[in-house]
Amino acid sequence: xxxxxxxxxxxxxxxxxxxxxxxxxxxxxxxxxxxxxxxxxxxxxxxxxxxxxxxxxxxxxxxxxxxxxxxxxxxxxxxxxxxxxxxxxxxxxxxxxxxxxxxxxxxxxxxxxxxxxxxxxxxxxxxxxxxxxxxxxxxxxxxxxxxxxxxxxxxxxxxxxxxxxxxxxxxxxxxxxxxxxxxxxxxxxxxxxxxxxxxxxxxxxxxxxxxxxxxxxxxxxxxxxxxxxxxxxxxxxxxxxxxxxxxxxxxxxxxxxxxxxxxxxxxxxxxxxxxxxxxxxxxxxxxxxxxxxxxxxxxxxxxxxxxxxxxxxxxxxxxxxxxxxxxxxxxxxxxxxxxxxxxxxxxxxxxxxxxxxxxxxxxxxxxxxxxxxxxxxxxxxxxxxxxxxxxxxxxxxxxxxxxxxxxxxxx
Numbered sequence: 381x382x383x384x385x386x387x388x389x390x391x392x393x394x395x396x397x398x399x400x401x402x403x404x405x406x407x408x409x410x411x412x413x414x415x416x417x418x419x420x421x422x423x424x425x426x427x428x429x430x431x432x433x434x435x436x437x438x439x440x441x442x443x444x445x446x447x448x449x450x451x452x453x454x455x456x457x458x459x460x461x462x463x464x465x466x467x468x469x470x471x472x473x474x475x476x477x478x479x480x481x482x483x484x485x486x487x488x489x490x491x492x493x494x495x496x497x498x499x500x501x502x503x504x505x506x507x508x509x510x511x512x513x514x515x516x517x518x519x520x521x522x523x524x525x526x527x528x529x530x531x532x533x534x535x536x537x538x539x540x541x542x543x544x545x546x547x548x549x550x551x552x553x554x555x556x557x558x559x560x561x562x563x564x565x566x567x568x569x570x571x572x573x574x575x576x577x578x579x580x581x582x583x584x585x586x587x588x589x590x591x592x593x594x595x596x597x598x599x600x601x602x603x604x605x606x607x608x609x610x611x612x613x614x615x616x617x618x619x620x621x622x623x624x625x626x627x628x629x630x631x632x633x634x635x636x637x638x639x640x641x642x643x644x645x646x647x648x649x650x651x652x653x654x655x656x657x658x659x660x661x662x663x664x665x666x667x668x669x670x671x672x673x674x675x676x677x678x679x680x681x682x683x684x685x686x687x688x689x690x691x692x693x694x695x696x697x698x699x700x701x702x703x704x705x706x707x708x709x710x711x712x713x714x715x716x717x718x719x720x721x722x723x724x725x726x727x728x729x730x731x732x733x734x735x736x737x738x739x740x741x742x743x744x745x746x747x748x749x750x751x752x753x754x755x756x757x758x759x760x761x762x763x764x765x766x767x768x769x770x771x772x773x774x775x776x777x778x779x780x781x782x783x784x785x786x787x788x789x790x791x
Contacts, residue, residue: 387447387717391743393655393705395750398664398698404644405698407636414691415636419601420608423474426495427605430473430530432462436606438613443723444738448745450760454618455718455738456610459729459769464526466682466731466768467606467630468519468586473527474602475584475595476512480531483510483582498531507532511581514538515561515568517626517681518547519733519771520586520599525556527584536581540568542677542684546772564676566686587627588691596629596691603633610763611641618763620648620756622737625660625703626683628692630767635699647763648754649696651703652740654678654711659688660696661703669693679708679779682733682768701754704740712779714738718766719780719787729784731768731776738764 427433437457445453458467481492484503493503501507511534514524521537528535535556539548540563551558561568569587576583588596611617621638623631628651635649653661657676663669669688676684714735718728741762744750751757770776770784777783 387444387713387742389710389713389739389742390707391710391746393707393740393743394661395702395704395744395747396661396664397702397750397753398700400667400698401701402698403646407639411636411695414597414694415600415604415633417640420604420637423601424605424608426477427470427474427602429495429499430462434460435609436460438610439726439728441725443721443725444717445762447723448741448762449758450756450762451758452761454610454614454763455728455766456606456763457728457766458606459766462526464519464522465771466519467603467765468523469526470602470605471586471599471629472514472520472523472584473530475598476524476527476533477531478598479512479582479584479595480507480510480533501532504532510534511536511579512584513572513576513581514584514586515540515565515572516543516551517565517684518543518550519682519768521551521556522554522771524584525551525554528556529554538568538572538575540565542675543681544772544775546774547681550771564674564686565684586629587685587687587689589687590690593691596689600629600633600691603630604637606765607634607637610765611637614763616761617642618647619759619761620650620754621763622650622652622740623765624652624680624683624733624736624767626685627687627689628660628696629689630765631700632689632692632695634765636695639699646699648701648756649699650740650744650754651696651700652736653703653705654680654683654736655705655707657684657686658705659686661705663688663693664700664703680711680733680736683736702750704743706736706739706743710739710742711735715780719782727787727790728766729769729776729787730766731771732779734766734768
């Protein structure tokens, strides 16, 4: 039966089940080459050694769980991550560190230096001559810029036409040069690659494409730490995980972790795509990587991507069970609901891209057939990842009607 809810959402997105989904599929060599236990161990050792590392909160939202008609709902809040406001701090900065370690080893003819040496500045003579760059919707670029400043190299960030001035300024605060390009996110990715090739820079991208797959593996491996933290904090494993997409790197990292950890008993993995940039919805519908075109003008700026990451596809091809498309209006409604809950839950500062998984959950609860097909019943234990806080504070206050400080004061 349909659940009644005080959370007012349109929930008019599309639900696409994945015919390739197979919980019994092996986590094979191709997937291990992208994300592995050894890689996670290395990323964990490096990232937990950085100044300011702390496990981010895992909130139990009993009120929203009742609204959705499920047993439990947990929200992994990535807002406090390294003071950068999003989970991206785990990926871009880690990839910068790994790139620098490899370059130092290659130029000096020895082994990769320890992370402690990088942090101490032992190799600053080499590091100062290296420039990293990337395209970004905001959060990944901030992570790369922060990593470049932390480890001592140069940084240039490319942003596309609709990235807000607030996000541009936030990246510049870490000492990076920011260049605005024409077109959409995917156009800025191509511009970054072209410029890096001409200038001899290193692209540190969170998306992968033919001819460029290695560095994005480091980005994704950093993201896995977030999944491991959530798993360790839960008394029982989740039955369902709902994950916003973008290019898919974060979703693939979380799916890979839980697949390796639980095998055929892995949680159901459900992706959430903005209606206006639904590249994963089209990919799952077609069964092959499929791009969407246009301005991709969604409020959920961190998810405004028209082309999926091929590394992510390798992982999610058979471990994603469904995709749900969600609207900007529902994202705003959930930002407000989390900031000022009337359900008794802890107030949470959630940015525009943080709530797509929640929106997908409420959309699914409107469809008896899809809920049944995905075993999303009253005993379900759902995990979502709040991937950003108010990464554009001005926009956040406009949308929610109060600042992050005002929300947290109540909390």
